[in-house]
Amino acid sequence: MDDQERQPFSCMMRKLEHFARLSKTDKQAIEGILSAPQKMIKANRDLVREGDAVEYAILLLDGFAYRYKELEDGRRQIVGFFLPGDLCDFNIFVLEEMDHSIATITAARYALLSRCAVRTLILDRRRLMHALNWEILVNAAIQREWILSLGKRSALERMSHLFCELYHRLEAIGLADRMVCPFPLTQLQLAEVSGLSSMHVSRTLRQLRAHGIIDLTRGRLSIKDYDALCEIGMFNPHYLHLDQVGAALDAVD
Amino acid sequence: MDDQERQPFSCMMRKLEHFARLSKTDKQAIEGILSAPQKMIKANRDLVREGDAVEYAILLLDGFAYRYKELEDGRRQIVGFFLPGDLCDFNIFVLEEMDHSIATITAARYALLSRCAVRTLILDRRRLMHALNWEILVNAAIQREWILSLGKRSALERMSHLFCELYHRLEAIGLADRMVCPFPLTQLQLAEVSGLSSMHVSRTLRQLRAHGIIDLTRGRLSIKDYDALCEIGMFNPHYLHLDQVGAALDAVD
DNA sequence: CGCCCATTTGAGTTTAATCAAAAAACGTGG
């Protein structure tokens, strides 16, 4: 939350470069979004609420956020994360109304992209469209993996898998290094992701800590035993498709 | 599984027309896919296996299928359904390898679409691309709803919600009418969708039956008390976005 | 008809939820 302030788009570019090698012009196109109005928002605020009209795509510049859905009786479930550099699904072209809400975890900075801005970005720059399509597919893969977790993994497995996923995603945008990454979720939020009660999250974390596998304090996750964590969570990073480094495509305009 | 055999593409068209009104040329473009090789497959067979190279998009012409993922120890979870008219996510353009498998529930007929065929379909026909984009978003919304179900709904709520979802999706392709629809899933498959054991599925079905809410026999689901089913499942069809009938767009080429 | 698969049922167990309360950490204003 401090480093990338200076290079506001580095997260997005770093991520997209896992999917396609970007040319100078591509990068300039992304930087061009800088002209869009940038906004700040505090932690624990709704960015978008279910039922809102969809007029802009949100590009998260820094901070953590999440999508969530609620049942009538107030039970709520986090259905996805939103990390720096993530472009909230650009359903702006098709859907009129949000069917879920987005809230911040930390204070955040974001840009609102008009339909026009997104259109320019993807129509003019084929490679960018390719990279963004890739991202959509990866997001779908992440959702499938969450369904698998919720359906079949135990509490311990589920949380281990989640730590692995988020570590990899953060590493891909340069926010994780040497098995340490920011991790600003409260245990209540961890409970809302994992479908567990917050008390059970606490107990489960204790187990992972007791076995010397992770250390999670003051908003930082430190993975002490990555192999064990992967094994418990049955984590295989392949579905994130972050290992391509866009090597197949060259970056000449 | 009998009616639509005669009009092989009606399901896909019916579905897409919920998203955009299609012109004659659009429909011809879809019918043009008929030239692609059509294949038959028996019930309970893998159509695509995790790790397979992605060379074709699959268009299911009739029959039911599902996507699933497995853990190393064999636990498996259904992560999505695939109904007549569904075009399996055309990741053909970006991903090289399947990260999940697809299997049939019933005997099925399908077409394999080459990259080229899909490209023609969506590049030439803007409205079709629009409709297909819409479908991708609806699929993402369905996945979010599943995550909510698995995370927060009880066994009874979860199954009720699933019945509502599938009824609506089947109705949208003309396979459901008067609260009756085909429902060829075994209880074991229902268990693999809902994250429950098959025994618990059986008990939960008994409850729904006992309250006179549904009747599920010999592959047919009959919803006796739709309002009660919706209320139990906290189902709101809005997220399926099937209520537009593409009215906003006219269908002139 | 008989075999195999799917479904049902029961009993006992396990996992995770709930309820309740204490302890720790955090943020803010004095």
Add this chain to the structure above:
DNA sequence: CCACGTTTTTTGATTAAACTCAAATGGGCG
């Protein structure tokens, strides 16, 4: 920098939902 209130985390005891194991029943198909 400390005291205060708030939020978050931890812990224990109890309960409930769903699982497992086991066995019986039922249906469909060759």
